[in-house]
Amino acid sequence: MQTEKKLLEEARKILDEVESACKDFGLSSLKKTVKSIQNFTEQNQYLDVAVLGSFKAGKSSFLNSLIGRPILPVGNIPVTSVITRIRYGRQEKVTVSFLDGTSREIPIDEIQDFVSESGNPGNERDVFSVDIEVPTLEDFKAIRLVDTPGIGSVWQHNTETTTGWFPETGGVLFLISAERPISESELNFLKETYLYTPEIAVVITKVDLFGEDQLKDIETFTAEVLKRNFEGVFPIYRHSAYQNADRYNRELKEKVLFPLAQNRIHVFFKILSHKMSTLVEACISYLEIAYEASTKMEAEKQKIKEIILDQHLNSHFVRRELTLIIASYKEKTRESLRTYFEAFRSGIELKIIDEYNTAFETFKGNLYEVTRQFEKWLAQALHTELSEILAQEEKSFELLNAVKKHLSFYLKSFRERLSENLERVLGVKMRAEEWEMTLGEMKKPNISISRSFDFHLDLLWFFFPMFIFKNVFRRYFLKQIPYEVEKNIHRLTSNLTERINKEMDNLLNQALAYINEELRMVESLLSEGKGDSSYIRERINRLKATNYRLYDLYAHLTLASGEGAREPSARSK
Template sequence: MTSQTSISMPDIRNLLGFLDVTVKSFSMMSLERQLAAAQDLLLENPPIDVAVLGQFKAGKSSFLNSMLGQQVLPVGAVPVTTTITRLQYGTRERALVRHFNGLTTEVPLSNIVEFTSEAKNPGNKRNVAIVDIELPTLQKYPHLRLVDTPGLGSVYKYHQSASENWLPSIGTALLAVSSDRPLSEHDLELIRELTSHTPNIIILLTKADLLSSEQQEEVISFFQQTLQREIHLTLPVYLYSTKIKTADYKQSIEQDIFQTICANRDDEFLRILRHKTRALSQSCLSYLRIALHSSLQADLNRDSLHEQILNEKVNEDLMNEELSIISREHQRQTRPMIETYLEQFLPPLIKKVKAKLEREIPSWQGNLWKLSRRYEAWVSETLSEEMRQLSKTEHIHFLGTQKKAHASFSRSLEAFRKFLGDNIENVLGVKLAVVDWKIDVVEPDHPDIAFTKSFDVHLDLLWFLIPMFLFRRIFERHFMKGLPKEVGINLSRLAYQWEKSVNNAIDAMRIQATSYIHEELTTIETLLSRTQGQTDDIKRLIAQIEILSEKISN
């Protein structure tokens, strides 16, 4: 994070102006979000956002609470953070809840859990866009805004979406990686995407107390080697623990990161904005070169050009059908796979439930009608709890078809973009802009495990004719005999509920893949069909963007 005094704000503004005209004129849908983020940054000139990102349960909220020296953000044993939460200096403690409908309400700091936690705001039913928290304790960092983000890879899909949609707005990225998890492919994909949005990416190794000093050095070395091999980057790595050496870790991060940003705020802001604008201009230029070559050949044979580039290998309808087939094939296998896995639990579960019933049924009192109702309630309560526990401990084994579908979707997207890129290069002689199409692998929502009675004996309607002191043992044996059937039925229901959840997740991945394809083909289609007679205009745009890009590169 070095000084960039030569960067000119007017130059960046001019370049963004040209990019805005170009993106809108040529309908470059895939660049709209990046453009909006850079424009907002230029217009608002906000504090520099230092965002803590990473997989769920990486210790992001705990880290921020520790840095603040007070328990501001909710933490828990399950994914907690629902919305983007920003923390900055204010003369008094307060929280501003900003909703998607434009409404902003002030709430006591003690009440933010009602808006930012999954427990109190499930599914973000309150439609919270962002929560801004102001704290007098942040006076020493007036030009900095700390950002807590929902975990990536959470079971809650809207958590993932909230974090990923916010990535273009990042100033400095602290990627939290827990010491009890290795650097994953998802972390590497996130770093790749972050390189388009910020020049400042820092690895934060949380829960460092789980590692010895030697292990910490080994992990840092592994991180550096992996980053250099996979992404060709060298990134700083900082340790943190809320249990040991916290003061030392905290001082290091404050001095090296927070104080450096604040001391050079204007230069840092310009450097970050320049980075975003340059990345955006490179992608825009790539698309413009496609448009230029299309325009040069337009008068020769536009129909032939269109057919050569957008041939059957990159046909949107055919691609959507291929993705639908992938989705259906894997969804069809979900139920059998789950049922096959659950078969192993049937005998021990029957044995366990029978033993529990044998212990408890002697204490039940009353006539046959009461005994039957008690049995039905017991079966429902006991098996519901057993299914919930089974779902909690074994659900990772239910996701096989989702993982296979993800691999198939990813291969199809990779093949599609390779065909499209090869067509463009062969016909027009230019390379397609590199993009990172990442299909999110989000663990499906856990189904609500609750089962109704399945006991179908109706002799209890004649309870007044049946002397229980003679027949109670008979009915107890009858109840016991019916347990295997009840366990089997409930395991089948568990498989069905997880089938729905997993298949919904597969559908979500298919929709995301089709969206990528649609946006890319729409952009290419527009470039091919609307550029006739625009050769000179496109050349001027390319030249002007290259000149302005060069100015902010110095």
Template sequence: MLSPSIENAQAPEVPEFSSRALEFAAELARRYDISSLRPLLESCRNFARQDTLNVAIFGRFKAGKSSFLNCLIRRQLLPVGVIPVTSVITEIGYGPRERAWVQYAGGVTKEIAVDTIAEFVDENLNPENRKKVAVVRVELPSLEEFRAIRFVDTPGLESVLAHNTDVSRDWLPNVGLAIVAVGVDPPLSQRDIELIRELNLYTPKITLLLTKADLLDERGLSQVENYVRKQLNRYWNDAIPVYPYSIRPGFERLREQFENALRQEAVARSGQQRAAILNRKLDTLLAECSGYLSVALKSAEAADSERQQVRRKILGDRQGLEDSRLALRLIVRHVSTNLRTGYEKLLESREREIRARLLEEFEQRWPQWNSSFRLAVTSFEEWLTRAITIEMTRLSNQHRGDFLEPLHRAGRQLSQTLQDFRNRISERTMEALGVPLRTTEVDIEPEIPRSPDIRIGRLFDREWELISFLIPMPLVKGIVENHFRRRIADVVFKNLSRLASQWEQKINPALAAMEKEALGRLDDLVATLERLLASAGQQAPQIRQDLEEAARLRASLREAQALQPAAPQA
């Protein structure tokens, strides 16, 4: 649910040829039952309905994204810090009065005070997004000059908080104009290049913001800027403008330079920018349509006696498809089988440290407890229950990324296996029909589970209550103290094993869901190809006509793209 001012806005006017391209792609997906096109088709439809342009800021954690936005809107609205802070997508745009909304994962929306948004987007106040916030939206009257756009602050990438990286990557398909924030030290990494490549799938409008320019003198900044431009030009030929930036006093010229370019690109030409981004999405959509239709056409032109042979050449026999399915299952099975061992090995490395810390605290507390056996046992149990719970919770949070790593590894392996299957299909269609089928496998993103609730078992039996008054503490003080020391070691070992088990129980269902998704994608691709390869000869004229129309619409989209004015350089 959007904020009221957004909900009531009129849908933007889409150019006639873009609208035709969208309708035509939807018609092709329906008529030929190309189900794999539906996610991309829906993405294009959603973008066409938006009345504002999303200007999203991406980058590694501590790259200065939130600081940049605070500076741009002239207000300390977003939390900043020396550790990863932003954990939730935050959208900021113009509104006639100051307002803020929290939209929860379940769809419920709640209005909040603008100055309290940190309670929902700050990693320290909402760790691991336990409040289940989907997005926070803010409207400010002070942003009237930017009323055609909506700024989007995203969690930092590559921090130890894996869920933050996942949130940002999941949001990539929604991008309009992208700003990639990169600090001057280091100025550009391979991960930054990969991020820009990913963004380029969804938008042709990407700007690089070279933040923290105040860390360098003028000569050093010029060298870094030239280096970054050179690296970018290796891939994109001056298509990505670079702007040095600093929020510090004395760098007003750099800020003015960037803001002027932003006004020209995203505000004055917001309609043109939206059209260019939509056309990029539509061109990708029509290209995939054409690939599928080319396969259908070649099959339709083949003799009936050859069609089954072509199918076998492309898809292989039933055993080959079963082997592909088995490969996907084995990936998940291998990861799942090694979960417990891996977790126990990880936690074993922390056992001595935790035991030593608890023993040290026990030494400090023991003199306060040893006046009576009953007091000693009661106090020790209360303290150890609380202390071990704190230790296990801290350990679970510190190593959350390590616990989730097998899940992400399985996702990467499943996606790569499916992409390899698609590549083999493309090679076989080229051999059998003379046309490749170039389709890209969208990464399988796991549904990230919450950290487990730490459960501590009972530390003592209760029989001691019946006889505690009979035990003279002066006679057993040393025995009790040594017993408590051994008990601390036992409790640490037991609860480390329990924590490994709890995380295993969290990850296995997520792995099963990923396996189901991967198998579904493979079956869906096979079913789509089987339907297309079954195209009869009488369908060939219609398929040719559809391919010609798709080519004509793609040419129109590219022509419109070529007419777009180039982005101003700094």
């Protein structure tokens, strides 16, 4: 207990030291990480085990199976829109916390009204989190399972919600669907996750869809991809919510959850040490730049700045290059979307026409009344069909992800060039760092239906008794369907093109903000005065000494628990 207290004290000292360095040396890029670790040190009551993965990996189904109760909403479209935490409680209880700081209990059957995209689209209810207590987690009282919005869906704030939260993560169950190989976006997500916790287990879901030989191939491929991207390995498990669920759940509980629960204190400090080391290394890499610059004479400094911040690292040059990159992608947006949605047009027409033949018999009244019923019905039918396509379509994400990937590569190249210049001139190599750009919220486009008649023929309904002209207007309304389908697909393409291009501008602005902030920090660090060198070296040594003490205390705690000190199981390459 005394060692644990000392560990927390040392961790807080490091955080204070890094926070002070951020303030003194203008290291604004580290402030978010400092805040997330501060939050983590305060949550020692529970160890959060997050269920992460893409929005088609079956996270909610997995959790329902694991806790033995169908509590969380599931579906074929993205359903989880807010962070949902599940822990042990003597009785089932659900508490919703809102962004304004208030909270209230709700019946368990109303959960989907707060956590799903259908019940709470775009988090319009301003929910911060939903906490669920269930008796079935009695064996894991120290653990809190966390259902997160999936990555890879541009229609919600989902990805941003998840990536904004997981710096405070403890353990991670990273879900990958057996239906498709591990993707590049999942790999990048996993790499960023590893920055915050080494306790990661990979779970391949939906294994009931494949035979044993196919599953072995999927596992081998996944392991090889992980090995190429990480030093060491992550354990890989299978899961199905529909076949052999008890066996898969039992294995995960015995090999993942039980060890985490039984060694919560040890795991908590292992994760804390991992987070702290990552933070300290980043801080020291910046301070080393300031130290080396401070040892140079003033006459040398301007020349050093010109060499390090060469023409290719000039903010105006970078802006011009990035603007050209974005413009080249914008040119392709409309045609890519048009081609994508056109493939659905005939299928939508046939389905709505088929439904129309039945629906028309339910329309009652005179021509005016039947016309209004038809327009309302067609609007709803089109809304249903197009909304389903929008909810599952990946073209928008594909287009934006291509831009994000290109910008990420540019940022990486920029940072590598900056690091090479710093190493060549000052002998200081910057710590490798992933710059994460987030996709903003994109609202779903509206569906609209034109009037059935170009002029108000329906107002002259008394000239057209329906018992005589019913079949005439049945055929007339039928001819309107292809036109309305084509019109709404065209409008959808235009609206999406505008919104995607706007989001591309958002990604551009994020990239420019990262680069300008990095240039500002490096330029500021290169301006440190000669008389400051001993002070800067003292700050670096203090950080190193405090971090060593933290590691020594963690090693002592590890030895006391009988496990022996060890390095994290995997490291991102």
